[in-house]
Amino acid sequence: MSAYTEPLSYRSTDYWRNGRRLYELEAGFTFYSELAQRSITVPVGFLTDLGSIPAFARWWLSSDDFWAQAYVLHDRLYHTREMDRATADLILWEALGLPYRVYDEDGVMRRETCPALARSAIYQAVRIGGGPAYQRGG
Template sequence: MMRITKRMLLRWSVGVAAVLVSDLESMTRGRLSRTSDAQEPAQPLQNMSIETWMNEWMSVSKAPGGMLRISRFREPIYFLTAPISWTPHPGQERYAAVTVPKGFVTDFASIPRPFWSALRPDGEYAYAAVVHDYLYWTQTRSREEADDILKMAMEDFDVGTLTVGAIYNAVRLGGKGAWNGNTKKKGQGEQRILKRFPQDPRMTWEDWKQRPGVFDQ
């Protein structure tokens, strides 16, 4: 059996990201030809950071189970200001519905980093990514089920088949580190459901989470 090294995994991730960018650019061209008011992204997709992606996306979100409303800390770490949900469709009954509560803090760490700069800032991936991050944090279901729900949530937004497959395969291969990292953080007492939200835009997540009474027990 071939042993997969970190170098091989990195090369694979970059290759998959390149395929994803190509697929997304094709989707963009198709949308531009069909929609008169569509606009090009403000900068090339491959140069877009997760912070820029979220900043551009936050005003144009759409959602099947509640509008995705997000605020952020000074660093690019975000929290829900309203709950969202994912509900299975006919044929998906073996998966229970997911409700992500108001106050959940997400850093999108459950999505492999190469995809942060490749995803379009139009809400198609962000909604599914938050649901996925929540399942990776709570770990009340298996990692496999969390990844399956990510895939189905992306399909709810009619994300291209190649893109869905690329992201799904990436989290199946590379998501264990994020899963284990969350297990460790929870064991150390970290919490992710806020009861109180910061009002100062200069507030950092590292400072806020140290304050008493900010978490929903």
């Protein structure tokens, strides 16, 4: 079953790439992909912009939504190019479909998944516009 071994933990940096602030992982994590039948590790210190959400879509999607861990995983796959782009994008689809822990203001945890319409829009966006990022390695 697809799953993360650790929650996402990151901090803001003073670094920017392509007009987007970069964040540094404070703890690494591993994702087991059923699709790829293997584990993928994102190391501590990895720099990411979380989600590369175009400006016109930021009213609806945020780079730090509760499923941002899927964005970081996808950034890592594009950075390492350890698999072809289509597979990396399918792993993003897979990761967006997992339930994430979300805490309310009282600290009560519930599980949420990326809404189906958002999941589909994110996946289609990386399929349409992700080629240049994959070619340059993230």
